[in-house]
Every structure is written in C-alpha cells, then in structure tokens.
Amino acid sequence: MNILSKKLAIPALAFALLSLGSCSKWLDLKPQEGVVAEDYWQTKEQVRAAVNGLYISLITSPLTQELFMHGEIRTDMVEVSTFAPQPYTEYRFADMLPTNSFSNWGTFYRIINYCNNVIDNAPGVKELDPTFTQADLDAYIGEALAIRAWMYLNLARIWGDVPIKLTYTASDEDLAAIAKSPQRNVLDAVVADLVRAEPMVRETFGNTAADKGKITRYTVNALLADTYLWQDEFQKATDVCDKIIDAEIFELVSGDASTWLSELFGQGNSIEGIFELQYDRQQLNPFYALFRQNAIYTAGQNVYEVLFQFDAADPENFDVRGDRGALSTATNMIYKYHGLNRTQTKSLEESYTHWMVYRYADVLLMKAEALNGLNRGQEALDLIYMIRERGNAMQGTDLNPGADDQQGITTFIVEERAREFAYEGKRWFDVLRNAGRNNYERIDLITSMIVGFAPPDRQQSMLAKYRDVNSHYLPIYYIEMQRSGGVLEQNPFYGN
Structure with missing residues (x-):
C-alpha cells in the first residue's frame, strides 16, 4: 500500500473547502453555506491542507472515470458492453447531443475553482503567519497552477473552445457568465500557468510516494511537453522533454514479462x-466495476x-x-x-x-513526436525503437518507415502510443492531435480508426459525422447553455 494517503490526510475544515461547489448556477461553482474564506485562510497549515485537498479532489471526484471515457470511448481500443446505459452508446457511436450527461464539464471546472481558491487566497496568509516562508508559498501556488493547467488542457482537447475562469468563485456576486475562448487561447493560458509554476514547484518532496503523487518540476515539464505538441511547438516540446531526460532520475522499468x-x-x-493519482485501500479506484x-x-x-x-x-x-x-x-x-x-x-x-x-515512456514518445515535427526522423525512430524493444513488440507491428518519411513516422508513433498506453486515457487525444495538424492533413488517422470499429450499419453515418471536424469536440451541456443566458455559443456541429 502506498503511503501518500497518510501524507494527504487533511482536517475536516479542508474537506469542507472541497465540498464548496454544488450550485444550480453557471459552471456549478458557487460554494455551499459553511466555511467562509476569511475564517479559514489564517495559517500555513491551512494552506497546506487546502493544497493537499486538491489531490484529494482528483481521486474522490469522477475525474479518472471521465478521463478514461473521453480518451477511449471513441476509439478502436474498447467495446461498450450491453451493461452500458444509453449515454455511453450515444457517445460511442457519434450520437452525442447536448442533453447527454457526459457533455457536462462540471468536474473539471470544480477542480479549477479549488485551484483558484488556493491561488487567490494563499498569498494573504503570509502576512498573517510569520512562519510561512516565501518558498513554501510559491511551491503551494505552483502546485495549484499546474493542476489548474492540467484541467484546462483536458477541457481544450475535449470541448475545444471553453470559458477561462482564473479567479475564485466564492459567492453569487462572483457568478457571471463567461464567453468561450478559442482553443488556442486556452492552450496559451495553460502554457502561461505552467511556465509560471515551473520554477516555483519542488523538484522532490523527499519520498517516493509524494514525488510520484504530487506535482513536481518534472510533472510540470511533462505537461508543458504535452501542451506544446497540441500547439505544434516542436522545439519547445523537445526542450522540456530533455529537462526530464537529462535529470537522469527516471528510467523505463524492465520489459521482463514477470515484472x-x-x-x-x-x-x-x-x-x-x-505523476500518478494515488489510490489505496482507503480510497479505491473506480475501475473494478467499469x-x-x-x-x-x-x-x-x-x-x-x-x-x-x-x-x-x-x-x-x-x-x-x-x-x-x-x-x-x-x-x-x-x-x-x-x-x-x-x-x-x-x-x-x-x-x-x-x-x-505521465510516465517516462510518455516523455520519450512525446519527444519522438516533436522530433518528427522538426524533420529529425532518425532521432524520432531511435526513441520509438527504444520503447518497442522494452515492450518486446512483435516484428509484424514494425512499420519500418524511412527516416525521411514524416507521415510514416507519424503513423508509427500513433500506433506505438496505442500499444504502450493502452487504456490509459490517451488514445483519442493522440489520434486527434496528430490528425489535426496542417489543417487536418491526416484526417485518415480518425476515419481509418472509425472504419475499424464502427458496426456496418453505422459506419457511413459515423464517417460522415467525423469528417466534420467540429464533431471532434463535445457539445456544451444543455443546462450550461441555459444558465449562461445566451453568453455561451454551442459547438456549431450540435446547433444552438
């Protein structure tokens, strides 16, 4: 059993802070009656508890179920069983509507609001608690910035254009509908948070469980690499991958079948x-049932x-x-x-x-993708084959592209990522990211995948929908549309 849960034990007051957020208004961010901010943010211990509460929110919310679903349900990696309720099959077979509950982004925005709470209120504690150092304050804010950035990265690749809210919603007076920002602006905001966080967060917490279960500088760099790939910033992605590689503290585990x-x-x-979300005997993961x-x-x-x-x-x-x-x-x-x-x-x-x-294999394959984008094909292939050798990949899956075959290497990377990260919530995003470059030059990555799993009686309908690039992003949940008072515009694929 891992020990991080003990380190994340937080007082009842901090749990109360995490419960602030069941609201009938826009973005579901308003706190319930209970803890009042001015009564809470007094000591460094309270800041630490609130930051630890961010990690608790990641494993006690439906986040991982949703990340799995959004990353896998539209792909050839899974089948949806007869036990699945209708919203699953609608999502699976491109029959998604704004009334489908899986189009609700509430989980992500609630966690963002918890992060905004820390970012907005923690600095004031330093004036009240003389034992609270600037280094500790910076580290806590850096962790909150990185988690917020991760949530916005997910929003950008699931919904595309989304509202950006960077201040804490504490009361009705703070609730105001916000228009969507273009996906590129959301990604810019993600990078801004991560660049700010990188020098602030710790390189190590001094024990393995915390170093894997909390935000470190290496987590921030992995997030940056991922985001840069979505922006086609290949040199920047390569550079931040190298920061992780050059640290020489991560390795691929043995490819021995027994271990x-x-x-x-x-x-x-x-x-x-x-970075691993740390479930344990006190907080089981949701996957046994799924x-x-x-x-x-x-x-x-x-x-x-x-x-x-x-x-x-x-x-x-x-x-x-x-x-x-x-x-x-x-x-x-x-x-x-x-x-x-x-x-x-x-x-x-x-x-x-x-x-x-994120794990080290992801860093190596993200760097390979970036190198391929820079036309450094042989270097990209060297990294792909490193991953294949560790996994003992079968010879029949070797596409054997030439070093100057950029499109062939792209296909090879996408397929190798499917093998390496099977069921880790990455498949749809890997396909979408690579398909969408250069004005969807590789739309075939999506359409060929759809052909691979669509039932014969649905295939043509699904292909027609997926050829409309707006269908690659989810609709805004109908309740959010109603709450926004006309400020939000629906994804055009789903009407208004």
Missing part, C-alpha cells in the same frame, strides 16, 4: 512514474490480433504490453487496472491501481 505489469501498475510508484464487475468497457475485438499481434511459432515470444498486460485475451477484459501481475488479479478490496498521468 512489467506488477512494477508499473500492480504496485505503482515505479522508477518510470512521473472493467470487471458488470463491465461497461471491454477490450476492442481486434486489439490483440491487430495492435499487439502474436508469434504463432513461439508462444513464449510476445509483447509484454498485450495479453495480461493491457487486456486478457481469454476474457477480453481490460486487465491493466486490476492485474497484480500476469497470473494474479486484485480483488475489489485491492482495487487501488494508480491512474497514470
């Missing part, structure tokens, strides 16, 4: 982990045979990320989140596998 899954996921907080007990999601029908492949002549030669790594071929069950190792699974009471936000 790969158990080190990375069964136990967690491995030498490869950069993937195993009346499973809503199962592995895609052709994932193993097409994506991972196998060696029919030698059953001992296999991609360690495939069978009983990402999925179980015997049951088509998503295995990664409840496998203790290749032969043992966790019970419901042991369902505390962490949610991976």
